[in-house]
Amino acid sequence: MGIVALYAIIPAWGQAQKVEIRGSVIDDEGEPAISIVIRDQNEKGDVYGITDLDGKFKIMADPNTTLHFSGFAYASKTVKLKGKTTINVVISYEASMIDEVVITAKKVVDKLLPEPTDIEIVGNQYIIHPKVKIPKEMYKPNTRIVVQPMLVNITRKTQNLFRPAVVTGKEYAITLERMMEFDLSRDPLAAFQEKTQKIDKNEVIAYVDSLYMDNPDDECRCDIYMYLVEYKKLAYKDTVVIAKGTVNPMRFFTYQADGMKIRDEKYIPKPQKQQRGDRGEVKLNFLINSATIDEKDPNNQRELEKMRLRLQEIETDPNSEFLSFSVKGVSSPEGPYQSNLKLAQKRTDSTLKRIFGFLNGGTINAIKDSTYTEGVVASWEEVAELMERDSLPTDKLREIINCYPDNMASQYSRILRLPEYRNVILTTYLPRLRRVEYSFNYSVMRLLNDEEIRIMYKQDYKKLVPYEFWRIYLNADNDSTREVICRQALEQYPKFMIMANELAALLIEQKKADSKLLEPFVSRSAPTELLCNQVIALMDERAYNRADSIIDFLPDNDMTQDVRAIVGAYNGHFEDAYERFGTQGGINEVVLLMAMKQNEEAWEKAQELPDEPLSYYLRAACANRLDKVSEAYAFIKRALNEDPSLKEIAQIDGDVTDLLQQLEDEKKELKEKAEKTKEKNETEDTETEESGLNEEKTIKQ
Template sequence: MKINCKRDRLIGILLAAMLLLGADAYAQRMRVQGHVTNQQGKSIPNVNIIDPVTNERIEISDEDGRYSVLAERHGSLKYTCVGYEDKTVKVGGKQIINVVLKDAVIELDEVIVISKVKDKVVPEPTDIEIKGNYFHLKTRVPVPKEMFTSNRRLVLQPSIYDVTQKKRLLLRPVVFDGGTYNTTQRRMYDYNIEQDPLHEYIQVKTTSSRNGDIIAYHDSIYIEYLQHDYRADVHLAMENYRAIIYRDSFSIARGTVNPLRFLEYKFSAFNLTDKKYLPKPVMQLRDTKGEVNLTFVVGKADLDDKNPQNQVELNRLNQELHAIEMNPEASLKSFHITGVASPDGSYELNLRLAKLRTDKALDRILSQLDPETRKLLEVKSDASVASWKEVAELLRKDSGQDTADEITELIKRYGEKNYQLNRALKSKPFYKEVAAVYLPKLRKVQYTYGYSIFRSLTDEEIMQLYKKDPKELTRFEYYRMIATAKTPDEKERYCKEALELYDNFTYAANELAVLNIQKDTPDSKILEPFVSKSAPVELLSNQAIALLHEGKYTKADSVLTLLPEGVVADDLQAIVQAMAGYYDDAFEKVAATSPFNEVIMLLAMKKNKEAWEKASQLDTGSAREYYVKAIAANRMEKVGEALMYIEKALELDPSLLETARVDGDIIDLLPEEQKIKNDNTTKE
């Protein structure tokens, strides 16, 4: 009878043990707990913990791979599980024993048998069929009558093994109980069969047959990386009430049936067209300056009314200052005024005159401003006297080179700010012309006013700010940087930086996705956070293209189903539907793209006769075309033609051998030496 050590029965078991074995014998037993994991550190549920002396199962690990048993202090425990190598561990007085089980090594035609049996359970070989991202596994498992009796349980665990990543993916198990075994299990669990870890998979044998039973199996599993190399394995175990009496492992399929791997398509990326996804301009606070020049009457602080430019300048100044006052986005900050006198006469008197002109002009201008504005305004005033060097420069601009040179020589002789220089100049014939034409130009008041205003930056200012500190750029300013980038690499850098600052920046994300599609390196991670029913058509279309490139066909189809009917490009919609396994919906549009694609679709739909007829008409002579012809011929059992076509395909493109080795439609056409890879990837 199988012992089931459950906590709610622990006291009863302890009492019974003491009565039967005596106190001394009981003292040799101890509680052992632990965790069973695989070599990757993942928990293994349903591991049998067996007493090696009696060969009886005393416990099963729970769904987290943990167990708790009473064991002989100096005895051993044996751990067995379908798909893993058995392991026996000495207790040695240890209360905690964590166990790591190795994957069972599986090779074709190799069987591991624990108990000698006359017949074997051998699953039928099959193919792994791909539809979208789902692997479909169909097989039948004949169970000989002589092998399976009413007091046994057969556990069948199919799995898909990713040879590339060395990772196993379990499918739904089958648990086949004999009638007597199932009744015993129910009694053991107090007729609560849900306590059996395998209860949801149990099938009870209720019929009899002279030739045994056949278990039909069909299940599917989602596969993320279709470009990897896969095989299908089946692990078998048969047990009675006391122990596992039979174990077998088989590889029932190597390679996948997937003609759509050759479907031809190419899509251009989609830029956003809806302006609502473009960021709106954001005003930034910037300092700006303005400047005004006024001229004055000779020797006086009054404005020269005969000069019409004075009124023009004053009007412009008043308008600009008033506009700044009225603009809620702007604020006057400073007003700086400088009065300048001409150099003729006494320097001290000229400087005093310049100061007087400055004060009068300042009062006149500021009187136009609002008193509150004047309170906040920083006002500065200066006075200065122009030099005779400036007179010489004005003369040179007017082609008065000789006069300018003569003035320069006098300056060198007497020096600036010297009354003798003035007397010497006044004695010269050119003085009257200079006094009438050039000195008035130097009698002026200059105004510089500074103000802060919220405004959009120019592209040049944006670039300057970017060089100073990119983190100060607004979303709109990054948009301008991306839109005006000179090279794809520059644009890509701006997009990535923008997304680091603004993780919900739809425009930047879509532009980055477009760049990757254009480089033929789509990355679905870029747009994944933006996928929603309200996302723009272009963004979802780009995401579908990226998912297609990565072989995530089911996800690509799910993305496009978020959009209203009729808004997705027909060719993209059709290809996604085809790759996701909706052949009937996609056939007409995909077949119209090319005769080659029509053959591929017919093969995917298993319309083999029609596919062979269409394939026979292909005449481009490409390696891929010969390869597809080989598939069509092989399905029609035209082995001679299939061999001829695959030889031509491999001759034109030797790299197709890698595909042929994992192609369920072709692998049987290859010579044995071509089926084996140099890296021995047929083994785990």
């Protein structure tokens, strides 16, 4: 294994096109080579990257360059890529070093001695206090010692490196400085140099470091890798587990945080004049080859009456106003195209004239400059689509369309000869294409009443404006419906802040908080209720550090005091939290005392808790901190017997992991004892049975 250390990765800028290069590096024994530095060309080249704990790497480099691999205790190696994007490299130990390690290993009787420690969790920070004693027999002027703690996340099967610590002997430092041409910035470990303390004539490395992690409830341990190098010779290496589980009493802290609704009415959407659109289609029959509407046709009378009523409904509403009008006439495709187009336009103009006949002169004058007409000819493609909807064959029709895609005259002359033209196409489908469509926009000055809004919402919620969404929301009769309305409103109006806050508050109440909802609205000027909801959502997602960053935006008042204290507690401000919650007694008081490391007082308060599984658990943790081993063991055993689900927490809790191991050892011992007893009893039964048979045989003789 190579030295596990953090190297500064310097981007290598160049003119050549870079691609992703992947690979792995192993040593002569097939083990992953960790922390091998990958450079461009040679040992002085730009650093591309470093191998991970599996010896793997992923870098961006020119696929035709040469890569240089080097690491402590290994002979450097260069590999030409030659266009390859995946490579596997075998790297060897230094020849002179191998002999030295073998010989020195026999002489090494002392070891670097790391002390057991804890992984403390404060917010999202994993904090360690590594302390390693260096026996005086091992620390010489020509040595360098590197200790590298590593957080092993057992739950997620990942590893993260803490900051390493480096101690360099005087002679080693002088030699290194010369090798680096007096530029120690070239030494990748220079930034991690630590001063040692002298305790009992031995040197001691002691420092504090932390990692930010998103998942404070994961099972973790801390390993520490230790190396002693004599110049380029690896004289000693070892790995020790210095912490199991995480110490985080705040995992038992409980609080009730309700979603908050914005009270300031200035954020409620105001009713306003809105532009609305309407669309209609009339099936009007015209006299053959004429633009004159057949007044005797009953269908025409019904269609025109329906259109008249709709238009006059808007015109006679004192709160409504027409803004624009458009009419489009469509003719069927049989016959000459230009003639059809002219006829379509004439029929459009005729329909518009009839529409204007329904309106008064003032309305017509107001919209004459925003009135548009259009005549179009339907295509034979539309005929084919209508027939296919009715499951009729269209192979021959489509063959003609495809042969003459841009020539409607050629299409018509050949379609006319199809056997189904007269009895099917002409009589059934061409009439369905002849129509007139009209649309108009209008504004409404008055407010729609709740019933009108409800009808509009049911027809098409996308037509609602923010105020109408708000009214629908207020009139909803259950939270499920309210959630749907909120999401529909945000779909149409992503910046609808008060609706986003309402949804956030609903989800908080349902224990389904989502911090993404309010993230776009977070700022110093945001409503206090919104900021509190965002903080609560982040807390529920275990994003304690992010929640703490928003606290500065909150005013210090009665509304925010609890939220501020809760966030402070999870981010290490235990004393302030104790002032607000500790006096209430119960679990939270014990938890906060443990977080402040006031273990004696926490133990006393834990005795006052009601006799229940979690109380026994906390008593076990407090007792264990105070080395009250027998009490700790008895309480953890009782806690897990009464509530086996607590074992999942105990497995990751650094305050009781050793107790859990004792329980496992006891179970194993009892199992072995039971097996031996069973085996003994079976042996005695066999002997008794054999004895009885022998006695019976003797009597018979």
